[in-house]
Structure formats: structure tokens, C-alpha cells
Amino acid sequence: xxxxxxLVVYFRIGLLGEAQYxxxxxxxxxxxxxxxxxxxxxxxxxxxxxxxxxxxKPAELTALIGIYFIVLGSINVMVAPSLQKFMEDIVxxxxxxxxxxxxxxxxxxxxxEVRIWRLxxxxxxxxALVVSIVRESMVVGWVEGGKFLLALLAGAxxxxxxxxxxxxxxxWFIRVENILQIFWAMYTAGRWPVGIYPGWLKWxxxxxxxxxxxxxxxxxxxxxxxxxxxxxxxLGLACVLFAFSRWFWRVGIRKYAGAxx
Amino acid sequence: xxxxxxxxxxxxxxxxxxxxxxAFLRISLLSNLQYRASGAIWMIGSxxxxxxxxxxxxxxxxxxxxxxxxxxxxxxxxYYMTLLLVNHLxxxxxxxxxxxxxxxxxxxxxxxxxxxxIHEDIALNLSFKAVQLAVILPALIxxxxxxxxxxxxxxxxxALFLPALAMGFLLRFLFEWTxxxxxxxxxxxxxxxxxxFSVQMLLSGRVAPISLLPSWVAAAAGFLPFYYAxxxxxxxxxxxxxxxxxxxxxxxxxxxxxxxxxxISLVWRRSARKFTAVGS
Amino acid sequence: MSTVIEIDRLSKSYVVPxxxxxxxxxxxxxxxxxxxxxxxxxxxxxxVEAGEVVGFLGPNGAGxxxxxxxxxxxxxxTGGTASVLGFEPWKRNNDFLRQITLVMGQRNQLIWDxxxxxxFDRNRVIxxxxxxxxxxxxxELVELLELGxxxxxxxxxxxLGERMKCEVAAAxxxxxxxxxxxxxxxxxxxxxxRRLRTFVEQYNKRTGATVxxxxxxxxxxxxxxxxxxxxHHGELLFDGKLADLVRxxxxxxxxxxxxxxSQEDLSRFGQVVSQEGSRATLRVPKQDTxxxxxxxxxxxxxxxxxxxxxxxxxxxxxxxxxxxx
Numbered sequence: 005x006x007x008x009x010x011l012v013v014y015f016r017i018g019l020l021g022e023a024q025y026x027x028x029x030x031x032x033x034x035x036x037x038x039x040x041x042x043x044x045x046x047x048x049x050x051x052x053x054x055x056x057x058x059x060x061k062p063a064e065l066t067a068l069i070g071i072y073f074i075v076l077g078s079i080n081v082m083v084a085p086s087l088q089k090f091m092e093d094i095v096x097x098x099x100x101x102x103x104x105x106x107x108x109x110x111x112x113x114x115x116x117e118v119r120i121w122r123l124x125x126x127x128x129x130x131x132a133l134v135v136s137i138v139r140e141s142m143v144v145g146w147v148e149g150g151k152f153l154l155a156l157l158a159g160a161x162x163x164x165x166x167x168x169x170x171x172x173x174x175x176w177f178i179r180v181e182n183i184l185q186i187f188w189a190m191y192t193a194g195r196w197p198v199g200i201y202p203g204w205l206k207w208x209x210x211x212x213x214x215x216x217x218x219x220x221x222x223x224x225x226x227x228x229x230x231x232x233x234x235x236x237x238x239l240g241l242a243c244v245l246f247a248f249s250r251w252f253w254r255v256g257i258r259k260y261a262g263a264x265x
Numbered sequence: 266x267x268x269x270x271x272x273x274x275x276x277x278x279x280x281x282x283x284x285x286x287x288a289f290l291r292i293s294l295l296s297n298l299q300y301r302a303s304g305a306i307w308m309i310g311s312x313x314x315x316x317x318x319x320x321x322x323x324x325x326x327x328x329x330x331x332x333x334x335x336x337x338x339x340x341x342x343x344y345y346m347t348l349l350l351v352n353h354l355x356x357x358x359x360x361x362x363x364x365x366x367x368x369x370x371x372x373x374x375x376x377x378x379x380x381x382x383i384h385e386d387i388a389l390n391l392s393f394k395a396v397q398l399a400v401i402l403p404a405l406i407x408x409x410x411x412x413x414x415x416x417x418x419x420x421x422x423x424a425l426f427l428p429a430l431a432m433g434f435l436l437r438f439l440f441e442w443t444x445x446x447x448x449x450x451x452x453x454x455x456x457x458x459x460x461x462f463s464v465q466m467l468l469s470g471r472v473a474p475i476s477l478l479p480s481w482v483a484a485a486a487g488f489l490p491f492y493y494a495x496x497x498x499x500x501x502x503x504x505x506x507x508x509x510x511x512x513x514x515x516x517x518x519x520x521x522x523x524x525x526x527x528x529i530s531l532v533w534r535r536s537a538r539k540f541t542a543v544g545s
Numbered sequence: 546m547s548t549v550i551e552i553d554r555l556s557k558s559y560v561v562p563x564x565x566x567x568x569x570x571x572x573x574x575x576x577x578x579x580x581x582x583x584x585x586x587x588x589x590x591x592x593v594e595a596g597e598v599v600g601f602l603g604p605n606g607a608g609x610x611x612x613x614x615x616x617x618x619x620x621x622x623t624g625g626t627a628s629v630l631g632f633e634p635w636k637r638n639n640d641f642l643r644q645i646t647l648v649m650g651q652r653n654q655l656i657w658d659x660x661x662x663x664x665f666d667r668n669r670v671i672x673x674x675x676x677x678x679x680x681x682x683x684x685e686l687v688e689l690l691e692l693g694x695x696x697x698x699x700x701x702x703x704x705l706g707e708r709m710k711c712e713v714a715a716a717x718x719x720x721x722x723x724x725x726x727x728x729x730x731x732x733x734x735x736x737x738x739r740r741l742r743t744f745v746e747q748y749n750k751r752t753g754a755t756v757x758x759x760x761x762x763x764x765x766x767x768x769x770x771x772x773x774x775x776x777h778h779g780e781l782l783f784d785g786k787l788a789d790l791v792r793x794x795x796x797x798x799x800x801x802x803x804x805x806x807s808q809e810d811l812s813r814f815g816q817v818v819s820q821e822g823s824r825a826t827l828r829v830p831k832q833d834t835x836x837x838x839x840x841x842x843x844x845x846x847x848x849x850x851x852x853x854x855x856x857x858x859x860x861x862x863x864x865x866x867x868x869x870x
Contacts (some may be wrong), residue, residue, distance in 0.1 A: 006670075006673065008306075009670050010671070012737070013667050013670045016664075017659055017663050017667065019662075020660070020663055021656070021659045022658050029455055030395065031453060031455075033868065034456055034459075035455060035456055035459045038459050038460055038463045039459065039463070041463065042462075042463035042466055045467050046466075046470070046472045046473075047479055049407075049467075049472055049473050049479070049564045050322075050325060051481055053325055053329065053333050053334065053477060054325045054328055054329060054333070056328070057321065057324060057325065058324050063516070071336050082841075090353065094859045096652065097649075097652055098652050098653070098654065100647065100649065100652070101647070101649075101652070101654040102612070102635065103618065103619050104617055104618065104642055104645065104646070105642060105671050106639035106640070106641075106643040106671065106672060106673075107639070107671045108643035108842075112671070128564075133371060148507075173281065182306045182307065183306060185306050185307055185309065185310060186306055186309055188310065189309040189310030189313050190309070190313065192310070192314070192317070192781060193313055193315070193317050195317075196317060196320075196321055198320065200320055200324045200393075200653070201317075202320065202412075204411070205320070205371060215633060225608055248700050261619060261620050261621040261635055262557070262559075262617075262620050262621045262623070
């Protein structure tokens with residue numbers, strides 16, 4: 005598939021671009037580490053006053069934080085920088101070049117920039133996840149592991165689709181990079197299980213900004229509380245959201261080219 | 266330059282500086298109105314954060330039989346709603362902005378002007394906050410309907426809140442402006458910023474009212490500046506502090522304001538020289 | 546020869562917001578936005594044969610770039626039809642895109658922080674070139690444009706001229722049949738402009754590719770384009786040979802005189818452009834040229850007299866400032 009060949013080329017380019025600044029990886033580790041420490045400190049403060057939070061034990065929450073950082077890093081390696089660049093390209097007009105290329109514009113746009121060192125987020129997230137599983141000797145069998153991966157996949161697709169929808173708004177509004185703040189603001193709420201939030205916020209984080217599916221549901225899968233139906237629901241929703249984002253992107257392109265739709 | 270010295274010349278200097286404010290405010294108001302929509306979007310994060318911690322602590326309070334550390338869910342609601350307002354009025358973005366200013370040479374213009382750049386920043390900050398109150402106030406009303414806060418306001422507390430808030434603003438502004446100058450000396454400011462925000466988050470009363478922090482952390486928060494720009498004005502307004510604590514708080518605010526102002530006036534000239542020497 | 550581009554009454558209009566200055570206007574514009582319609586391109590028709598080099602002339606905002614964007618598939622027209630290589634450009638069929646290229650002088654498609662060669666490699670994948678094709682074409686372009694040592698440098702370390710050469714090379718790796726060049730020489734120094742021009746000319750001769758070019762620099766158009774299209778206020782004013790354009794629109798001739806002695810006042814013969822010692826340059830209306838020349842020869846002691854068309858820049862300038870409707 006050509007999209008895969010493009011992915012390889014762009015990853016190589018990203019690695020080349022950043023390999024000259026290897027010390028950046030250390031700084032990224034430092035910053036991510038600090039970020040994680042600050043989240044863990046908040047959890048520590050909360051659990052100094054209570055034993056469970058909305059039914060979640062401390063280790064389950066740290067596993068959730070691990071997943072939070074894994075997803076965060078995945079977004080920051082490619083999706084966020086690429087789509088940010090896309091928005092700048094709309095303003096500068098460089099996006100015109102993308103449109104003259106004989107490849108799917110959405111694929112080109114989604115791959116265009118790689119921040120390889122943000123893999124530090126994924127790395128530290130994975131460490132937190134594994135440490136919490138091991139320390140609490142949680143039993144993660146094949147079923148839980150499979151469910152977890154499926155849930156993570158569904159969450160990733162939803163987050164990606166959501167980003168495409170936000171980025172597509174750039175065809176209508178110029179200073180759209182601010183719209184991305186909606187995502188980041190909402191995403192920080194994913195550091196806690198969305199189940200504890202009041203109804204309106206819970207639904208927003210589930211259906212409007214797919215934070216629940218990206219973080220909480222995979223964490224539930226790891227701790228063995230995700231039901232098969234909720235997983236199926238997540239996968240179904242992922243497909244729907246992906247199809248919608250694709251359609252919306254096409255509408256955006258038509259609008260950019262000034263087609264009366 | 267920023268530490269007031271009471272000579273006649275200094276008074277005249279300060280008066281002339283103040284004369285620049287109406288123009289600064291007008292211009293910054295214009296540009297803030299221009300970007301009102303994007304500004305409103307930035308508010309989502311500011312509004313969501315206290316809602317998140319309010320929910321977390323209310324959940325804890327309920328599971329602990331109705332209250333934790335002297336706060337009921339309704340009192341947490343009052344705390345975090347007031348904190349939302351205070352934090353909106355005292356936060357700054359100068360630490361993020363300095364990096365760009367140095368990198369793209371915006372300081373070259375600032376240095377050519379015969380007025381300290383901090384004044385334009387203050388004006389920009391104030392007008393932004395005035396414009397964005399149009400988002401914050403309705404949000405507060407909605408949060409009030411959603412979370413049923415319990416306010417026991419007495420006139421004295423409200424009267425004391427205003428100076429506590431004003432000093433909190435000045436303290437945080439000067440403090441962050443000082444740290445922001447690091448951008449002149451290193452390109453690694455995000456590491457510094459990240460460290461600052463992590464500590465600020467925990468010790469300012471945003472993660473939890475500081476009385477809920479483990480005692481040694483709370484003790485540290487008691488003499489560091491972070492709490493005095495956020496949690497302190499909130500607790501003053503809600504009447505949660507004794508007269509002693511309030512007076513001591515005002516004292517600590519004054520000390521930190523003086524320290525920050527002194528550092529700025531010392532470091533700014535050197536930074537500016539450093540900037541012109543590097544040249545960008 | 547075959548027709549590669551066929552445009553029929555192509556039009557494009559935009560709706561743009563209007564906003565006043567000041568606090569009040571910004572507050573008012575929160576509530577209601579005023580708009581107006583701008584017609585960027587009005588019913589332009591023309592056709593281009595394979596292998597032609599066509600120059601688009603016109604002042605800023607005349608509609609040149611809009612036209613080029615419609616032909617390269619970036620913009621949807623609001624009226625009319627266009628067929629490029631048998632495709633409707635704005636459908637952006639991949640088979641169409643593989644046969645065209647677009648170079649914009651003030652924008653870049655190379656990736657800023659990495660060596661040029663890696664940006665080329667990206668295009669290899671995007672255009673699905675085989676390694677052999679890629680190698681062969683790269684070698685050819687490296688030789689023609691003298692890219693040699695530039696390939697391994699990061700783009701940010703290149704001068705504007707070097708960067709432009711690399712941009713052009715990147716745009717031609719897939720051997721497009723049609724080149725859309727929008728202000729390709731913008732900001733370059735004179736010798737770099739000339740080299741790029743020579744390259745485009747060579748490329749056109751070698752491959753028979755069709756070239757559509759817009760430029761501010763008349764020298765580009767003079768050197769490259771046997772055919773020019775003049776667009777002003779979105780309308781097509783002229784389509785033909787450059788020489789015909791000069792003949793049609795130059796309302797004046799230039800007389801260069803070498804006198805035996807320096808004369809005091811020549812303004813009775815026409816507009817004095819310059820007078821330095823015994824040498825003078827006059828401008829006279831075209832229809833009066835014969836009569837004025839006769840009078841000068843009669844009344845003055847002339848060593849040498851030369852009649853010429855004014856520089857093409859000036860003609861174009863006159864055309865646009867008069868509106869020429």
C-alpha cells in the first residue's frame with residue numbers, strides 16, 4: 005500500500021531531522037517525566053485522603069495514567085505535529101503543493117511531520133503501565149491483553165478521526181490552531197476515570213471528545229472490567245467516526261477549492 | 266527601575282509611564298477583540314481544570330462520609346469556583362511568549378521603545394482578562410447551577426479579598442516575568458517552564474486546597490510564592506483563614522513582590538544587553 | 546501539434562468580508578459581517594498547444610495566479626469549463642496530477658530541516674517512480690541545474706537562489722508534461738534569474754513540455770515566451786505574440802538624437818526623457834513620428850537619429866495604468 009510506503013519515508017525523514025539533536029531526547033524524557041510526576045503527585049494527594057476513588061484502586065489509576073501517556077505520545081509523534089503543520093500550510097498557502105500531488109491528500113497531511121522524540125511519552129507511559137500491573141500483581145491474561153489492545157486501537161482511531169475533523173475546520177476558519185486547544189483541554193480530563201465526572205461532562209468526554217474511549221476504556225480492559233459489549237460499541241463508534249471524518253475532510257477540500265457544494 | 270524610589274524625578278517618571286496605559290489598553294483591547302473566539306477556546310481549559318478537581322474531591326468527600334479535610338462537596342464547589350475566577354485574573358502567558366519573542370527578534374522593537382516592555386505586557390494581560398470575563402462569568406453561573414456551591418461570605422472577607430487578589434496578580438506577574446527572562450540565556454525554556462508549572466500546580470492550591478496536602482508539602486507551600494497568587498486570595502474570600510493567617514499572608518505577598526521586582530530591575534538590563542549582543 | 550489546454554469562459558468570483566477599523570467596527574463585526582463579491586477572473590477563453598511556452602502578464606491581483614490555480618486543479622471555477630490534458634483539473638485525478646507540476650516562487654515544498662535529497666526521496670514515493678527512473682532523472686537535473694553539492698545540505702542552509710533551483714528540480718523529478726510556474730524568479734538576483742530562465746528554455750526544448758508562466762519580470766517573459774497573455778482586472782486583454790503586443794499598445798516612439806552642439810530646449814518636438822550634453826532622448830506619439838523626425842532634421846544639426854519602441858516594461862506599465870478598455 006502506498007500509504008505505508010509514505011509512512012516509512014516520513015518516519016525516516018523525521019528521524020533524520022531530529023537525530024541531529026539527540027540531546028533533545030533527554031530533555032523530552034525530563035519534561036515528560038516531570039509531567040508524569042506532577043500527575044502522580046496529584047493522585048498521591050488524593051489517595052492520602054481515601055482508599056478508592058469511584059471504585060478505582062491506586063494501582064489501577066497509575067495504570068490509567070500510563071495509558072494516558074501512551075496515547076498522548078502517539079498523538080504527539082505524528083498526528084498533532086502533522087495537522088498543526090497542515091494548518092500553518094493553509095495560512096501560508098503551502099497546502100497548495102499537497103493538493104497537486106498524486107496521492108491522497110489526507111494521508112499526506114497526516115504524515116507530514118514526525119516528532120520522533122515524543123516517543124519518550126509512549127516509553128514512560130508503558131513503564132508506568134507495566135510497573136502498576138506488576139506491583140499490584142494484576143492478572144492480565146490473553147483475554148484482558150487482547151481486549152486492551154482492541155480498546156486501544158478503537159481509541160486511537162477515534163482520536164485520529166477527531167483530530168482530522170478539528171483540522172478540517174481550518175478550511176473555514178483561519179486561526180484554527182486554537183481549536184486544537186479544545187482537544188488538549190478536554191484530554192487532560194482523561195487523567196481521571198471519566199466515570200467520576202457529572203453526567204454532562206462524562207457524555208462530552210465520551211461522545212464529543214473521545215477521551216473516554218482513548219484512555220478510560222483501555223484502562224478498564226487492563227483491570228478486567230470492560231465488557232464485551234462496550235468493546236464492540238467502541239469499535240463500532242470508531243468506524244463511524246472514521247467514516248465521518250473522511251467525509252468531512254472531503255467536504256473541506258471541496259470548500260478550499262471553492263467548489264459550490 | 267521597577268522598585269519605586271520616592272524622589273521627585275521618580276514620581277514624574279512613574280506618572281509619565283502611567284500615561285502610556287490608556288493607549289496600551291486601547292490597542293490591546295482591539296487585538297483581543299479581534300481574537301475573541303480563539304481566546305474563548307483557551308478558556309475551556311481554565312474552566313475544565315477546577316471542574317475536574319472539584320469532581321475528584323467531591324467524590325472523595327462523599328466516600329468519606331460527607332466531608333474531607335473540613336470541606337463538604339458544596340464547600341469544594343465554592344472553593345474551586347472562586348479559584349477559577351482568581352486563577353483567571355492572575356495567570357499570565359509570558360513564560361510561553363518570551364521564547365517566541367527572543368527567537369523571532371520581537372524584542373528588538375521593544376528595546377527601541379523608551380518604556381519598559383513590562384508595562385505593555387501588563388496592559389495586554391489586563392485587557393485580555395477583561396474581555397474573557399465575558400466567558401468566565403457565564404461559566405461560573407452554569408457551574409453554580411451544576412454544583413450547588415455553599416458560600417458563607419462576610420463583608421470583611423470580601424473587602425480583604427480585593428487587596429489579596431491585586432497583590433496576588435502583581436506577585437504572579439512579576440514572578441513569571443522574572444522566570445521568563447531565562448529565555449535570554451537558554452533555548453531550553455520549555456524544561457524550565459515545565460518544572461515551574463508542575464510545582465505551581467501542586468503548591469498553589471489547584472490540585473487541592475493546601476490544607477489537604479500532606480503536612481510537609483503544605484508547610485513548603487506556606488512560604489513559597491505559588492499559593493499566594495491563587496489559593497490564598499480564594500481562602501481569604503471564603504473566610505477560611507484566621508486574622509493572623511491573613512495578615513501573615515499579606516506580609517509574605519509583599520516580600521515576594523519586592524523580591525521579584527528587585528530581580529527584574531537587576532536582571533532586565535543584563536538580559537537586554539545579552540540579547541543585543543547575541544543579536545537576532 | 547495537439548491542444549493540451551482548452552479554456553472556455555472560465556470565471557472565478559469570491560465573497561470577501563468587509564471590516565472597518567476601530568473598536569466599534571470590531572464589535573459590530575461580531576454581530577454581522579458585511580461581504581462583497583470580487584470577480585477575480587472574468588470569462589477567460591484560450592487554448593494552448595503542446596510544447597508552447599506562454600507568459601501571463603498583469604499587475605498584482607489581476608487574476609493570473611487564480612487562473613493558474615484553476616488550471617492546476619487547486620481552485621474550482623465559478624463558471625466556464627477547462628480541459629487540461631483531457632482532464633477537468635479540479636477533479637484532481639491522480640493520473641492528471643502525475644503529469645503536471647506547480648512551482649510557486651514565494652512558497653516552498655522542500656522540508657526545511659533536512660537535506661534536499663530526502664525531500665526528493667519523498668517525491669519519489671509520492672509520484673511512485675521506480676528507483677531507476679528516479680536515479681536517471683535526478684542525475685539529469687543535477688547536471689542541468691548544477692545541484693551537485695547542494696543535495697546533502699539542509700534546506701535552511703541554502704541561499705534563496707539555491708533553494709529555488711532545488712524547488713524546481715523537486716518539481717520536475719516526475720517529468721511533468723505541463724509546468725505551471727507562478728513567479729518562479731521572484732526575489733532572485735539577476736544572474737540567477739537568467740540561469741533559471743535558460744534552464745526552463747532547455748527543459749522545454751528537450752522534453753517538449755508545455756510551460757505556463759507568470760512573472761513580474763518582463764525579462765523572463767521576453768526571453769522565454771513567444772506568446773503572451775495579458776490579464777487585467779480579471780479580463781483577458783491580449784493573447785498573441787509579444788511583438789504584436791508592443792505594436793498594438795505602444796502609442797509612442799522613442800527618438801534618440803546625437804546633435805552637433807548641445808541645444809537649449811527640445812520640448813517643442815516632444816516629451817524630453819533625458820538630455821545630456823549633445824545626447825537627448827525624446828518621446829513622441831506614434832502617428833506623429835514621421836512628421837517630427839522631418840522637422841528635427843530640418844531645424845537641427847543632427848549627427849545621428851534613432852527611432853525605437855520604448856522598453857517593454859514601460860509599455861506594459863502604460864497599458865495597465867490606462868486600463869486600456
